[in-house]
Amino acid sequence: MKKILVLHTGGTISMSEDQTTGKVSPSSENPLHTHSHLFKEEADLIVEDFFHLPSPHITPKEMLQLKERIEEAILSHEADGVVITHGTDTLEETAYFLDLTLETTVPIVVTGAMRSSNEIGADGLYNFQSAVWVALSDEAINKGVLVVMNDEIHTARYVTKTHTTNVATFRTPTFGPIGLISKNEVRFFQQLTQDETYSIHSVDKDIYLLKAYAGMDGTLFEAVDQPETDGLVIEALGAGNLPPATLPAMQKILDHQIPVVLVSRSFNGVAQDVYDYSGGGKRLKEAGIIFTHGLNGPKARIKLLVLLSNGIPASEIADYF
Ligand SMILES: NC(=O)C[C@H](N)C(=O)O
Numbered sequence: 001m002k003k004i005l006v007l008h009t010g011g012t013i014s015m016s017e018d019q020t021t022g023k024v025s026p027s028s029e030n031p032l033h034t035h036s037h038l039f040k041e042e043a044d045l046i047v048e049d050f051f052h053l054p055s056p057h058i059t060p061k062e063m064l065q066l067k068e069r070i071e072e073a074i075l076s077h078e079a080d081g082v083v084i085t086h087g088t089d090t091l092e093e094t095a096y097f098l099d100l101t102l103e104t105t106v107p108i109v110v111t112g113a114m115r116s117s118n119e120i121g122a123d124g125l126y127n128f129q130s131a132v133w134v135a136l137s138d139e140a141i142n143k144g145v146l147v148v149m150n151d152e153i154h155t156a157r158y159v160t161k162t163h164t165t166n167v168a169t170f171r172t173p174t175f176g177p178i179g180l181i182s183k184n185e186v187r188f189f190q191q192l193t194q195d196e197t198y199s200i201h202s203v204d205k206d207i208y209l210l211k212a213y214a215g216m217d218g219t220l221f222e223a224v225d226q227p228e229t230d231g232l233v234i235e236a237l238g239a240g241n242l243p244p245a246t247l248p249a250m251q252k253i254l255d256h257q258i259p260v261v262l263v264s265r266s267f268n269g270v271a272q273d274v275y276d277y278s279g280g281g282k283r284l285k286e287a288g289i290i291f292t293h294g295l296n297g298p299k300a301r302i303k304l305l306v307l308l309s310n311g312i313p314a315s316e317i318a319d320y321f
Pocket residue numbers: 010011012013053054055056086087088089090112113114115
């Protein structure tokens with residue numbers, strides 16, 4: 001029987017709702033513990049309450065601790081698969097961080113819930129069951145970190161939370177999910193392999209994320225342009241353009257050798273250096289701004305953090321995006 005390491009980190013999946021006030025808060029006992037027996041015919045679950053945090057409290061430091069615990073379990077052959085339960089607000093960032101830093105073929109699956117454990121139609125136990133099934137599946141081997149929610153399997157790299165409350169919140173814009181769970185069957189549609197991992201031991205970098213808007217000027221860029229700043233990600237307009245009033249401050253950041261990574265604030269598509277006007281993508285790229293292909297802002301920030309934490313010099317960062 002396969003051994004699955006289950007690391008609970010908190011989030012709505014381990015919360016309950018006060019039936020009189022409607023307030024949702026962390027439960028004293030993880031509600032999923034009462035259901036471990038459901039899997040006794042299928043898997044040997046090793047369960048740990050690793051953190052008990054709402055996911056807005058998760059930082060790269062917790063992500064690194066999680067990565068180190070998983071690495072230890074894999075190296076000691078403690079687990080044939082790993083399931084992580086996590087709050088959904090920052091789930092995509094933790095999942096992508098693990099994807100970029102864990103070099104393994106072992107299935108690693110992240111899941112969560114949109115409804116707390118005692119709400120009508122609670123999705124936590126169902127998503128947890130699906131995640132265990134995916135972690136047990138031979139087809140999930142060597143696919144990098146996967147996110148399983150609401151009967152769908154997504155890559156950590158491109159999945160994103162798209163709705164504040166709907167259980168169908170996790171989507172992969174542009175590319176779509178890579179598999180599904182149909183009743184008790186796990187089916188993959190694509191043969192993916194994990195293609196990049198970086199070894200890191202610390203996450204002490206100051207990287208900021210700014211979003212462009214009509215009429216934006218250089219104020220926020222000037223605030224970010226500090227000696228201790230290690231990097232900047234900008235969610236630019238459309239295919240990858242910025243309002244011209246941002247440019248003088250942006251140029252100063254580039255002159256200070258701070259890597260600036262550009263993604264699009266559009267939900268679908270990839271950033272491209274198309275337009276040749278002041279603030280247009282062609283000119284931004286020529287000025288030294290790094291374009292990404294399909295990552296959203298929070299993911300590009302995680303990747304920049306991982307690359308810089310790995311020791312890659314700012315001058316070489318462009319080669320990795
Ligand atoms: N559905 C959730 O898990 C949301 C919650 N605020 C969290 O991320 O911790």
